[in-house]
Amino acid sequence: MTTTASDEAIWLFGYGSLIYKVDFPYLERRRARLRGWARRFWQGSHDHRGTPEAPGRVVTLVADPDAVCIGMAYRVTPAVFAHLDHREKNGYARIAADFRFDDDSEVRGLVYVAAPGNEAYLGPADEAAIARHIAGARGPSGENRDYLLALAAALRELGSDDAHVFGIERALHRIGDDATV
Numbered sequence: 574m575t576t577t578a579s580d581e582a583i584w585l586f587g588y589g590s591l592i593y594k595v596d597f598p599y600l601e602r603r604r605a606r607l608r609g610w611a612r613r614f615w616q617g618s619h620d621h622r623g624t625p626e627a628p629g630r631v632v633t634l635v636a637d638p639d640a641v642c643i644g645m646a647y648r649v650t651p652a653v654f655a656h657l658d659h660r661e662k663n664g665y666a667r668i669a670a671d672f673r674f675d676d677d678s679e680v681r682g683l684v685y686v687a688a689p690g691n692e693a694y695l696g697p698a699d700e701a702a703i704a705r706h707i708a709g710a711r712g713p714s715g716e717n718r719d720y721l722l723a724l725a726a727a728l729r730e731l732g733s734d735d736a737h738v739f740g741i742e743r744a745l746h747r748i749g750d751d752a753t754v
């Protein structure tokens with residue numbers, strides 16, 4: 574059988590729920606780092622961790638020349654994107670990006686980014702405000718706080734020292750502690 578370009582596997586860089594919610598087949602998976610982008614809880618979620626009336630907050634990538642984002646890269650067949658484009662349809666688009674594995678080899682692949690101006694974009698807020706927002710949000714995929722906690726746990730396992738995510742996680746725990754006093 575001959576292969577065509579459409580059969581060729583593609584590397585996909587995951588930095589959010591793709592790290593811990595792997596509901597798609599992959600050929601290979603490797604820790605990777607993406608330079609020039611920062612993970613931020615700046616995207617609204619109307620369809621997973623919130624609703625159109627009360628959006629949750631989920632991560633997107635924001636261009637930052639000084640940042641390095643640690644994530645998980647998957648080598649997938651093109652067919653996988655039909656599933657993922659539907660799962661991540663709320664403001665995200667696939668863009669081409671170059672990322673590196675731990676052995677310093679570099680590949681060109683794809684990454685989903687929700688750019689400013691998309692219909693669900695929320696933008697920056699301080700960590701305490703983001704934590705309060707997350708503490709009060711839920712949607713068809715469950716509590717927004719469970720998304721944050723699962724992402725923080727997955728980043729810890731990957732050895733990523735993500736000050737933004739861990740700062741929001743600490744602020745969320747403070748809300749919980751204050752509520753029990």
Ligand code: BEZ
Pocket residue numbers: 586587588589590591592632633661665685686
């Ligand atoms: C990711 O984990 O890479 C991802 C996050 C949000 C939307 C799409 C993908």
